[in-house]
Amino acid sequence: MVWKKITMVFAVMIFGTALAFCTAVKAESASAIRYFNQQSGIQVSTVPYGNNEEAGNYVQAGDAKLYYEVYGKGKPLFVFHGGGVGTPYEMGQLIDKLRQDYQVIVVSTRGHGRSEIGHSPFTYEQKAEDMLAVMKKVTNEPAVILGFSDGAYTAYKVASMYPERVDRVVAIGAGTLKPGFFSGEMKVEDLEKIDAAFIEQQMKIMPEPERYQEFCDNYMAFWSKMEVGEEFLKTIQCPVLLIAGDEDDHAPMVTMVEAAQYIPNASLCIVPKAWHSAFIDNFPVTWTAMEIFLQTDRAKLTGSRKVAYNRL
Incomplete structure (x- = not known):
């Protein structure tokens, strides 16, 4: 009721502007969406990111058609x-803030949401090529990349393979990684x-729901062999802000510290009382750092000063 009253007041004051605004809100809110295991009473955004056809x-991108929103x-900023x-909607609160000052491009990676799965084996080279296809479609200038978990590892790969395309990276929940973790x-x-x-x-x-289990099997087979270490991380030359929840068991804090040591131009923010999804668990600290x-x-x-471990 309060929102309706406010809308009516604005309609009287500036009818044309308010009408356009209300139309946009209505279009963005047309298809409700949720992120995985979303708790009752929590809504990160009124915009259905990842399912907003407007x-x-x-x-x-290669053998898959990828979906993205602008x-x-x-x-x-990608x-x-x-x-x-994973789903773009889980990052909705961040997107709401970022779109006020940036052109935000929200990508659904292959096999997720409206993007096709394709038939090529999963690799991070492939993921980087996928993202490059979207980046080329939208802009020619170096972009900011915000990645979470799998998306952060993809951001690392894009920054390593195509440094001219990346201005800086914010990586949430993506540290060093050993095969089998x-x-x-x-x-x-x-x-x-x-x-x-x-x-x-x-x-x-999903455009191919009958392949959902196939996707899950192939995705886990890919992840079980993943390795991210010093040799690779040292190839990332752009500024990187790593954000780690202090209670993250997917990217334990020690792995984030290691990554911050290896990436030449990296800074690290440890978010207190936060799990893997630090941006949901403690949004104020995450947003301030970003x-x-x-x-x-x-x-x-210039990144944090690299200080050697205190050991004999």
């Missing part, structure tokens, strides 16, 4: 969500037991 676009104006059961199975039927509404939602959005990093002139982003 802002949606497609680009062909919001706002300004310097291009958002790469988490993998497996992520292993086991990801069964759709088990995911349904945790969050049936989310799986039903994804099945409706905002300072994003607003600082690149020439001044």
Whole structure:
């Protein structure tokens, strides 16, 4: 009721502007969405990021058609969500803030949401090529990349392979990684037991829902062999802000500290009382760290001083 009254007041004061604004809100809110295991009473945004056809676009990347959405104006900033059961909507609160000052491009990675799976084996080289296809479609200038978990590792790979395309990276929950850390199975039927509404939602959005279990199998096989270490991380030359939840068991804090040591121009923010999704668990600290990093002139982003371990 309060929102309706406010809208009516604005309609009287500036009818044309208010009408356009209300139309945009209505379009963005047309298709409700949730992120995996979203707790009751929590809504990260009123905008259904990842399922907002009004802002949606497609680009062909290799053997898969990828879906992305564009919001706002300004310097291009790409958002790469988490993998497996990840969705752009989980990063909605960050996107809401970022789109006020940036042109935000929200990408659904292959096999997620409205993007196709394709038939090529999963590799991070492939993921980087996928993102490059979207980046080329949208802009020619160096962009900011915000990545979470799987999306952060993809951001690392893009920055390493195509340094001229990347201005800086914000990486949440992506430290060093040894093969076998992520292993086991990801069964759709088990995911349904945790969050049936989310799986039903994804099945409706996916262009190939009959391949959901195939995707899960191939995705976990890929992740079980993943290795991210010093040799690779040293190839990333752009400024990087690593953000780590102090209770993260997917990217334990020690692995984030290691990554910050290896990436030449990296800074690290440890978010207290936060799990893997630090931006949901403790948004104020996460956002403050990001905002300072994003607003600082690149020439001044020299990273933290690398101090050797205190041991004999």
